[in-house]
Amino acid sequence: MTTHFDFRGKTALVTGASSGIGRAFAYALAERGAKLLLVARSHDKLRDLTEELRRDFACEADFLTTDLSASGAVDAIADSLRASGTIVDVLINNAGFAAYGRFETIPLSRQRDEVQVNCVAAVALMHLVLPGMLAKSDGVVVNVASTAALQPDPYMAVYGATKAFLLSFSEAVWAENRHRGVRVVALCPGATQTGFFDVVGAQEAAVGTPMPIAKVIQDAFRAVDRNRSHRVVGTKNRLLANLPRLLSRQGVARLVEKILRPKQSRELGATPKRLGPPR
Template sequence: MVTGASSGIGLAYAHALAAHGADLILVARSEDKLNNLARELAQRHGIRAVALAADLTEAGAAGGVLARAGALGLTPDILINNAGFATHGHFEKLPLERQLDEIALNCRAVVELSHAALPAMLSKGEGAIINVASTAALQPLPYMAIYGATKAFVLSFSEALWQEYRVRGVRVLAVCPGATDTAFFDVVGAAEAGVGTRMAAETVVEVSLRALDRGRSHVVPGGANRMLGWLPRLLPRQTILQIVANMLRPRQPAGKSV
């Protein structure tokens, strides 16, 4: 099961897993995109691909997706919690409802899907959960405060589950990509942010699947991203906050989101 499968990193996961012969449950809001993707992957790779459109910001939607999959006789052996979005701008100017939806999708949906999928994995004695966090999890993000906080939650949550379940056959991995070559920054209204070179989504997926095979609790794709991840341990936190603020300070009207 791949959430946020219609674009970006989620789309790259769908293609990579289908190429390895995995049947897929594709989840996103866009039903048309999902149906087209499911047909394409099924025809190209000879797999079963099912599209389940859902808005995971809604309470109970995550559990409902797994129930719908179960009614089709599908139980995910691998769950990839990729769906998420960010808001960018001055915290007080961004709509509160939008920021609460951000928390719901980036955190609550991850918890609900993981909680619903784990029992079947544990009964088989095998399974995997990949949660897409971000290098945003490694330090606070002024002007993207909610996004950074939600990704810190995802990282902490994932590593805790890694320790709980690795002796019971279920692997859990947090993926912390840096800037990735998707529409993320363009749509969020932070295209001008000084985020450096953007990694291909396919590379993020390849690195994460390799880390999963190695039993890692988390992975930060890219040497430069790993080096940046160490900076908060080396420099005063106030210095890190100033650096990040300079990178992300809005240069467009505040309030855009993706």
């Protein structure tokens, strides 16, 4: 059953809002009449985006410059919300990043940061805002996962594992709250037109033609309206999601390894850079 969620006057917290899918969510929510609190690492980008949204949509918008890989980042957000008396009605957990290369060549500190941003911060933020939503029997959480959640991802092993965690976590909390007025969606886009793979030349990982960001946002809102636990974006991606049903787990891992394997010209032992913007 479809029940349209009314975003007008609701306060939406968007992480990873300075670019890519997070930025697109900010615009879409402003267009729907939401009040915005934008979170990301880039102060200048957030400031400019906030000014654009205020100008273009005459909406209430503010920002908080925070690096979610820092252990105290969510506590800082919580302090800011308490100080302003803000109750979050909509949470878009979009912040995340990946590193590309053989697992043992990627610095452990970088991989810990992946887990911190992609998993720990997302869980902490949801734990922070969910009680307020439940008190009103009204709220939305969109956790931006990925099609990487649907199978193991050699050369992006930790990234895929964090997105699989986010998918499972979201589905579980959806089941707990499906009759309590709070909608929880794990959004699983594939390759998207965000420049995610271009930063370090990891085009091998971009399977298929990148889809427009607008399609990802549209599917997210459709899933919210239908109170779906998850949404795999794109018909081809939904078909590929069934691949583990057709092959053994080892077979899927071998197949994906061939698809994601770096080009022979790449130095597999080189330290990879942080990928971004997130998807």
